[in-house]
Amino acid sequence: MIPMGDTLVRYDNPISISKNNLETNKKIEKKSQKRSSNSPLFDSLVTSPSPSPTSGGRNNVPDDSSIQKTQDILNAMLPPREWIANEQQWIQHVSSTPATRSDVVNIQELLDKKLQQRQARETGICPVRRELYSQCFDELIRQVTINCAERGLLLLRVRDEIRLTLDAYQVLYESSVAFGMRKCLQSEQGKVDMIKQIEDLTREKAELERQVAEEKARCEQTERRYQEQKHLEEKKHSDEVQFLKKINQQLKVQLEGIIAPKKQN
Template identity: 65%
Template structure:
C-alpha cells in the first residue's frame, strides 16, 4: 500500500473501507463519514452534543470534532478504497518542536521562497496551521472551532485577494491589448499623415515653380513692353521735333 503524499498534519494509519471501486454509503462505512464533508469557509460546524463522561465518550467526541474540522483523506489503490483520519492522540511539547523542525526542513527541501507569492510556502504553512488546530482541538474543542473560523477567514481573504489579482491582471491585459491596437492604429494614422504631408509638399513645390515661372515670364514681357514703349516715346519725340522744326520754318518770316 502506497500512502498519499506526506503532510505536516498528523494522521492515523490508513483503514481499508471497500475492496471494490464502488464506495459504500455513509451508513456502511466503519468511520464517521457523516462528519467528513469539507467545511464551508466562514461556517463553523457546531460541536456535537456532550455525552456522558468517560474516556471512550470523550475520545469519540474528539474524533467527531476533528473529522468535522479536518475531513479524512481518501484514495483508491488496486480497486480498494482507503481512508485515513487525522490523529486524535494528544500532543506534547516535543511534538510541537518536531513540527517546527519538519516545517523548516520541508521549506528548505521544496525550495520555498522566503518572500513574495509562493504556493509551496503557503501550502506548508496551511498544513502546519491545520496541525496546530488538530493539537489545540484535542485539548479544547471550543478553541479548535474558533481557530477553524480564523483559518476559514484567512482562506476567504486570500481567495478575495486572488480574485482581485486575477481581475487586475485581466484588466491590465485588456488595456495592454487596447493600447497595442491603438498604437498600431496611431502608427497607421501617422504614416497616412506623413504621406499626405509629402503629397502636399510636392503640390506646394509644383505651385511655387509655376508661380516663379509665371513671374519670370511676366517680368520678361514687362521688360519687352517697357522697351517698346520707350522706343515709341523716342520715335514720337523725334517726330515731334521734326514737325516742330518744319512748322517753325513755315511760319518764320522771310527776310
C-alpha cells in the same frame, strides 16, 4: 499499498476498506459533512464539555463517547483521505492522539526541513510556503481540538477567515492583472493606430509641401513672364516715343523751311 502525498498533519495508519465498510464510511462522512454545513459550526458536537487528556472522566481517562465525539469533530474539520492502490480502496483518518511537547518540536523541525527541501521562497508570494504553513496550522488545530474542541473550532474559524481573505486578495490580484493586460493591449492598439495616423499625416504633409512648391514655382514663372512682358512693353513704348519725337522733329524742320522763305518776301 501506496500512501498519499506526505503532509504535516498527523494521520492514523491507513486501513483497507471493503464494500460494506466503504458504505458505512460514506454514511459517516455524509453525517460529518452535514454537521459541518451548519453555521453554528459543529454546535451539535460541542454541546457537552470537550474531552481532555488531563480532565476527562473518572481516573482522567475519557470514555468511548468522548473519544468518538472527538473523532467526529476531527473528521468534520479534517476529512479522511481516500485513495485506490493496487485495486484496493484505502482510507486514512486524522489522528486523535494528543500531541506532546516533543511532537510540537518535531513538527517545527519538519516544517523547516520541508521548506528547505521544496525550495520555498522566504519572502513574497509562494504557493509552496503557503501550502506547508497551512498544513502546519491544520496540525495545530488538530492538537488543540483534542484538548479543547471549542478552542479548535475557534481556530478553524480563524483559518477559514484567513483563507477567504487570501482568496479575495488572489481574485483581486487576478482581476488587476487582467485589467492591466486589457489596458496594455488597448495602449498597444492605440499605439498602432497613432503610428498609422502619424504616417498618414506625414504623407499628407509631404503632399501639401509638394503642392506649395509647385505653386511657388508657378508664381515665380508668372512673375518672370510679367517682368519680361513689362520690359518689352516699356521698350516698345520707348521706341514709339523716340519714333514720334523723330517725326515731330522732321515735321518741325519742314515747317520752319516753309515759313522762312515767306518771311523774306
